[in-house]
Amino acid sequence: MSRRRFGAGTPLGLGIAVSYLSLLVLIPLAAVAWRSFDGGAGEFWEAVSSEQAVAAMRLTLLVSLAAVVVNAVMGTMIAWVLVRDDFRGKGAIDVLIDLPFALPTIVAGLTLLALYGPRGPVGVNVAFTRVGITLALIFVTLPFVVRAVQPVLMELDRDMEEAAASLGAGRLTTFRRIVLPNLVPAIVSGVGLAFSKALGEFGSVVLIAGNLPFRTEVASVFIYGQIESDGVQTAAAVSVVLLTASFVVLFGLSVFERRMTRHAG
Amino acid sequence: MSIVATGVTKRFGEYTALDDVNIAIPGGSLTALLGPSGSGKSTLLRVIAGLETPDAGDVEIDGTDVTGVRPQDRGVGFVFQHYAAFKHMTVRDNIGFGLTVRRRAKAEIRERVAELICLVQLEGLGDRYPSQLSGGQRQRMALARALAVEPSVLLLDEPFGALDARVRTELRRWLRRLHEQVHVTTVLVTHDQEEAMEVADRIAVMDHARLQQVGTPRELYEEPSNPFVMGFVGAVNRLGDSFVRPHDLELRPSANGVTHPARVERVTHLGFEVRVELEREAGGALLAQLTRDEADELGIAEGDRVHVAPRKERVFAGGAGI
C-alpha cells in the first residue's frame, strides 16, 4: 500500500516553482555569465578593465555610497521624527515615505530634472553632474532606512532612555550611547538594501546623468550603451561584476542579520 | 471503536520519538497518554490521527489497517493544544467545517451545528469569531468541530494545556461528563498525572519513546511496574532498594529493629494533611504524609528524632533508580 502523506502536493509545487525560476531567472542569468566568458577569461578581463568600464563602476560605487550615507543620516532622522514627534500632517509624511517604492523610476528622474535641471525655478542645475545622479539615488532609496528603523524605534523601551537620563546623561549622550546602538542593526539592514538597489539603478539616473563617458556614466547606463552599440560581450561582463557586487551585499546582509538575531536570542 | 498500534516506531532525523510501541485501546474508553514532555505521547497521538507517518509498525482503527490512509479519510476527530481555530470563520462555520467540506445539505449542517453548540454550551456565541472567545470557549468550539463529523475516535492533544488552572479543572469535569453522553473512544494526551487520574478510565504511561505501563489509574498507583511509573503518578521515597509512598511511611517515637532513624527538618500543616520533611541519619531526604490526628498523637516538632518504617513498599527487579 502506498503511504500517502499529509502535504502530498509538494512534488507538483516544487516542479512548477523550479520550472518557473529556471525559465525566468536561472537560464537568463546563465546566458549572461556564459556570454561574458565567451572569448575566455582574457576577454572578460579586457572588457571589465577597459578605462570606460572601470570609470563607470567606480562612479557607481561612489554615488551609491554617497546616496546611502545621506539616507542613513536623514532616514534615521525622519524615522525619529515620525515615531517620537507629533504635529499636524505627520500622517501625510508617513504616507509620503512609501511613494518612491511605488513611483516609476523614470518619473522620479524626470521630476528631479524639472526642479533641479537647467530650467528649474530654484536656480540650481544638477543635470549631467554626479550630484544629480546622487540626488536621483537618494530619491529612489529613501524608504529603505526609514522603514527599517521606524518599527525598531517604536519597539524601543522608553524606560532605558529615562534610566539613562536619571543617571545624568544629557539628551545627546542618551541618543548616542543608548538609542543609536539599538538602531544600528536596522540602519545597516536598510543601508544594505538601499546600496544594492543603488548599484543597479537605471531609470531614475538615465535622464539626469546625461551619460557622459568617464564623467557621469554609471555602470547600468554603460551596460545599456553597450547593448545598443553591439558590445554585448562587454555588457555581459560588466553585468556579471555588477550582479556579483549586489549579490555580495545582500548575502553579507543576511549573514549579518542572522548573527544579530542570534545575538538577541 | 478500538485502536490498536503494533510495533510503531518514528524517528525525526537522529531523534527517536517512538520506539516499538504496542498498545490496544478498547472501544468506548477514555484513555490518557501520560508522560513528561518529549516522551513521545503526542507523536503517538499524531500517528494514530495520520498526521505523522510511522517509520515502522501499523495502526488499526476498529479492526481496519489505516497505516497508509490519509488523515482526511480516517474518521478521527483531533483537538489541538492551541485550538487550531479557523480565525477567519465564525464559531458556527468552524463547527460546521467538516460537514461543509463533505458537501452536506445546508439545512442539515445548520441543525447539527445548533445541536453541537448546545452540547458544548456556547449558546448565543455562534456568530462570534474565535478572537472574541475565551481560551476555554475556543477549546469547547474545537471539540464541537471535531465531534461534528461523528468521528470513530476522538484524539485530544494536551487540550487544556494552554488554559489557566481554574478553567482547566472545570473543563476536565465537563469532558468527563461529555464522554459519558457521547461515548466515543477518546484518547487524551497530558503531562499532568492529576488530570489523567481524574479524567481517564485507563492510563498509558510513556517515557523515552517507550510505553511503560497501561492500566486503570488505581492499578498504576497501587501496582506500578517500574520506578518511573511509580514516581510519575505520585510522590515517592527511596528507602534502600525499596520505594515507599509518603502516606505509607510510619513515624514512631522509638526504634523497633526494622526502622530507620531520622531527624525532623520541617513540619507543614495543610489542614487535614500534615507534611513532614525528614533527613535520615544514614543520609537522604524523606517526605511523610500524616493525618492531623496522627501528627497530634506523635506530638511531632522540628528537630525531633523519629524512627521511620514503611507500612507498604515496592521493590522492583534490578532495583533501578528513579
Place this chain on the structure above:
Amino acid sequence: MRGRLALRFAAVGFLLAVLVGPLALVGYRAFGDGAGPVWDAATGDATLSALRLTLIITLIAVPANAVFGVIAALLLTRPRLPGRTLLSVIIDLPLALSPVVVGLALILVWGRTGWFGEWAIDHGFQVIFALPGMVMATVIVSLPFVVRELVPVLKELGTEQQQAAATLGASDVQILWRIVLPAVRHGLAYGVVLTTARALGEYGAVAVVSGKIAGRTETLTLRVEERFQAFDLVSAYTASIMLALLAVFTVAAMRLLNRERH
C-alpha cells in the same frame, strides 16, 4: 524643545526638497497652459496605446507572480523541504539584479543570436522587441514580492489549522482555498499591490527588450522618456502624472491593507 523643532524642520525640509517639490513642480508645469493640453496629451492615441500596453503587461505579470508566489511560499514554509535555502536565494536574486541586466539576459536567451532565439523565431514566437519579452522582463523584476510578503505570514499561521482541516476531511485543494488563502489574504493582497506597482513602473528592463517601437512596444514609462527626449514636455509630464496617480493609488492601497492587517 528647540532641538525637537530643528529635527522636525530638517526632516520635513528634506522630504520637501527631494520628494514633494519635484512632484509638485511637474504637476504645475504640466498645467502651465491650462488643462486643455494635458487632456489632449492624456487622450492622444499614442498615450492611450502606451497605457493599454502597460496594463496588458501588468495584467499578465501580476497574476503569474501571484500564483507562483503562493506556490513558492507554501514550499518555503514546508518543514524539512530539501534545498529550501537555495530556493529562497534564487527567488531573492531579482532584487540584486539591475533592470538593465534583466533585459540583457533576456536578449541573450531569446534574441536572434540567443540560446533559444533562432528556434523561437522559426516557430513564430517573437520574444525580443515584442510583448512576450516585455512581459518576461516585468515578471522577473517583480517576482520576489508576493513570496516575501507571504512567507512570514504563513510561518506565523503555522500548520495546525491545515492539520485540523485535514482531520476534518478537507482535501488538499479545499485546505488551500478554505483555510490557507483566506487566512493569508491580507498578506497576499499586499504582495500583489507591491508587484503591481513594480510592474506598472518598470522602465529599464522593458527599455532593453522592447525596441521602443512607438504605438507597438511603447509602454507608459517608455513614453515618458521618449517624449522628454523629443522636447515634448507636456506629453512627458502628462504621462508622468498618470503614472504618479497610479503610484498614489498603490500607496493608498498599501496603507489600507496595512491597517487591515494589524
